[in-house]
Amino acid sequence: MLTIDLDAKRTTIFLTLVMLVLVVVHVIAMQANFNDSLGWKDASGIEYWQIAVFDLDEEESFGTWFSATILLFTSVLMIAVASCLRTAADSMYRWWMILGIGFGLMSIDEVVGLHELMATISESTTWTTVGVFVFLLAGLGFAPFLWHYRWRTSGLFLLAGTIYATGAIVVERYSGTDLNSLGYNMLTGLEEGLEMFGVILAIYTVLDFKRGIDTGAAISVTSGDPETKGAEAKTEKQTLKFHSPESYNNPQSGGSSFKQ
Numbered sequence: 001m002l003t004i005d006l007d008a009k010r011t012t013i014f015l016t017l018v019m020l021v022l023v024v025v026h027v028i029a030m031q032a033n034f035n036d037s038l039g040w041k042d043a044s045g046i047e048y049w050q051i052a053v054f055d056l057d058e059e060e061s062f063g064t065w066f067s068a069t070i071l072l073f074t075s076v077l078m079i080a081v082a083s084c085l086r087t088a089a090d091s092m093y094r095w096w097m098i099l100g101i102g103f104g105l106m107s108i109d110e111v112v113g114l115h116e117l118m119a120t121i122s123e124s125t126t127w128t129t130v131g132v133f134v135f136l137l138a139g140l141g142f143a144p145f146l147w148h149y150r151w152r153t154s155g156l157f158l159l160a161g162t163i164y165a166t167g168a169i170v171v172e173r174y175s176g177t178d179l180n181s182l183g184y185n186m187l188t189g190l191e192e193g194l195e196m197f198g199v200i201l202a203i204y205t206v207l208d209f210k211r212g213i214d215t216g217a218a219i220s221v222t223s224g225d226p227e228t229k230g231a232e233a234k235t236e237k238q239t240l241k242f243h244s245p246e247s248y249n250n251p252q253s254g255g256s257s258f259k260q
Helices: 008-034 040-044 048-054 062-087 093-112 114-121 127-141 143-148 152-173 182-210 226-235
Strands: 004-007 219-222
Touching: 004 008, 008 040, 008 048, 008 062, 008 182, 048 062, 062 093, 062 182, 127 143, 127 152, 143 152, 152 182
Parallel strands: 004 219
Antiparallel strands: none
8 A cells, every 4th residue: 555654743844934935936926926016027028928837826836736736735634534434434524525525616616726716707796795704604514523522623713714715816906907917917926825824824724633544544643753654553453442632732816818
């Protein structure tokens, strides 16, 4: 069996650094293309299509690929947790499975842009308006899940969701519709950055939670200590056990193909 050994903190730091690089490069590229006062575009002779792969607002860009990848990664992690809990006869596995499927659909939407169909279905209804109700319904629907895993795991999930929603709904709502304006493209960097960081925090939450599941799962989580890794390898040969993670620590826009 293929085992992927992940350290929760190092994985989170690595993904956050990649996210920051993507946001910074986006800002530089958009400043070069849309900020005429800098004169970078005329001096270098660059065209928008030459830097479009760095635009976080484009479907065919490094940013979109990264966002879709981390959403899919989150989905895989959650389904792995669901599998472990099901083996342990824990009924909460259903909630994790639903979450895993949901993040998988979000990964597809990141590339396909299904939520943008709202603009074509009804001109009077925007994605952000619908998004508010979607997030509220999701929060209410998962209230039993969040209460069951209070306080650490549920708190981290709520924080991750709040950060993601701030970017996906609040920032996008006020970013405007002028694709060729500097303000729109700067806000796009903030929007996508918040969305990516929200997903990264969700990944950390799942990895942090999974430390409490001692199984021979395909994805194992360690603290980075060699002795701990050795102890976990022995644990995998023992009877499956489940420990609550609280026992460890309890105290609309998509492809902007019309840019020039």
